Amino acid sequence: MAFAAAGTDDPPEQPAPEARLLALAKTGDLDAFEQLVALHERRVFALALRLTGSVEDAKDATQEAFIRLHRKMGQIDSVRGAGPWLYSVTVNACRDIGRGRQRSRLAPLENWAALAPADPAPNPEGLYAGQQQEQHLRGMLARLPEKERAALLLREMEGLSTQEVARILGSSQTTVRSQICSARLKLRKLLKGKS
Amino acid sequence: MTCAPFEERIGRYVGGDSGGDEAAAVEQHLRGCAHCAEFARALQEDREWLASRPPETAGVDFAAMRYEIRRQVARPRWGWRWIAAAAMILLAVGAALTVRRPVRLLEARKEAAAGGMEPAAVWQEAVVSRKVPKSAPARRSKQAADLRAAPHAPAEPPVEIRVATRDPNVTIILLHETREVSQ
Numbered sequence A: 001m002a003f004a005a006a007g008t009d010d011p012p013e014q015p016a017p018e019a020r021l022l023a024l025a026k027t028g029d030l031d032a033f034e035q036l037v038a039l040h041e042r043r044v045f046a047l048a049l050r051l052t053g054s055v056e057d058a059k060d061a062t063q064e065a066f067i068r069l070h071r072k073m074g075q076i077d078s079v080r081g082a083g084p085w086l087y088s089v090t091v092n093a094c095r096d097i098g099r100g101r102q103r104s105r106l107a108p109l110e111n112w113a114a115l116a117p118a119d120p121a122p123n124p125e126g127l128y129a130g131q132q133q134e135q136h137l138r139g140m141l142a143r144l145p146e147k148e149r150a151a152l153l154l155r156e157m158e159g160l161s162t163q164e165v166a167r168i169l170g171s172s173q174t175t176v177r178s179q180i181c182s183a184r185l186k187l188r189k190l191l192k193g194k195s
Numbered sequence B: 001m002t003c004a005p006f007e008e009r010i011g012r013y014v015g016g017d018s019g020g021d022e023a024a025a026v027e028q029h030l031r032g033c034a035h036c037a038e039f040a041r042a043l044q045e046d047r048e049w050l051a052s053r054p055p056e057t058a059g060v061d062f063a064a065m066r067y068e069i070r071r072q073v074a075r076p077r078w079g080w081r082w083i084a085a086a087a088m089i090l091l092a093v094g095a096a097l098t099v100r101r102p103v104r105l106l107e108a109r110k111e112a113a114a115g116g117m118e119p120a121a122v123w124q125e126a127v128v129s130r131k132v133p134k135s136a137p138a139r140r141s142k143q144a145a146d147l148r149a150a151p152h153a154p155a156e157p158p159v160e161i162r163v164a165t166r167d168p169n170v171t172i173i174l175l176h177e178t179r180e181v182s183q
Helices: A016-026 A030-052 A055-071 A083-100 A130-142 A146-157 A162-169 A173-194 B004-014 B020-032 B034-052 B062-074 B080-115 B119-128 B142-149
Strands: B159-164 B171-176
Touching (some): A016 A030, A055 B062, A083 A146, A083 A162, A130 A173, A146 A173, A146 B034, A173 B004, B020 B034
16 A cells, blocks of 8 residues: 655745746835735735634734745745745744734634534535535644644645755754654544544 | 554654655555554545645735735834934934033133132033122133123024834934033
8 A cells, every 4th residue: 555645745846937026026126025925825824824723813924924024035045935934934923923912822722612613514525515624624723732733734735845844843854754743643533533 | 443553653654754664564564454554544535635725715805915014014114223323323413412512611621720710610600601600719711701701602402303213103303402602
């Protein structure tokens, strides 16, 4: 039996337009910067939302990430693109927001019922359908420890390599592999329990 | 029910994180254990489900967010370098304005000392009121005499330094008032 190891692949190369936008944005072209924001905003917001579990916090983290991107534009490698850098800043911004509000939304949420739908999915098809999927996913992610959640999201949902995830989280690759594996097993138990 | 010792290994294996020996051991186990093979399949399905999830937008108005980001990055920022530079300029201006007075006062003191005047009286005479105390001796310095005779110089308008802040409603105004000593 063989399983695809999609997570170990390097992320796909950024398309040429992003390199052009980055080059223009570095010269102070705000229109190019805005297009760059439009290119990444949905993925950055989704990551922040799944990390924080709060739409308002995710919006704040997204704005902060792009403002920091503008300040540090000169540090962005045009070949690699802004994606990995933005993910790193987003994770940090989410942590900052959690600390700033004196109640970390990155900590496992006690109120699982608030995130889970009122009517649990009656069957696996229902579980993986529409908006409920996202609610279930966020509810389950909220029950994972902060670092495991971030590692799992970056690796499995954003498709980054273990090396990239380790760099973003400031951990070793061994630690990240362990965190992802632990998160994967916990998620399986949660999914099994719900279905 | 999975074989407990293999659970973590399978978790690593499906993500491609197993080393060569471990991967071979897991594959051999999966060939002979239906429960663990089912567990591995389920983990792989979970991975595929996660990877297939579209970015959640939660109905956010991204155009409005973009506008706000652009508004914030377009606004000139007072970085720490600018603040440090402004502080240095203010210090330099303040120092220049302050140094002028003591130098003249020192000269007046020297002359007054030669003429037998008390330093405190010179300070009062030169800076504050320019009145020569009645107890001053007859032998006054030429400068002290001039000070007494000279009409009070009109006060100079204060130097006003305005510092704009990031908040358009807040402006810091520094006033430095000087009073010249007539020569």
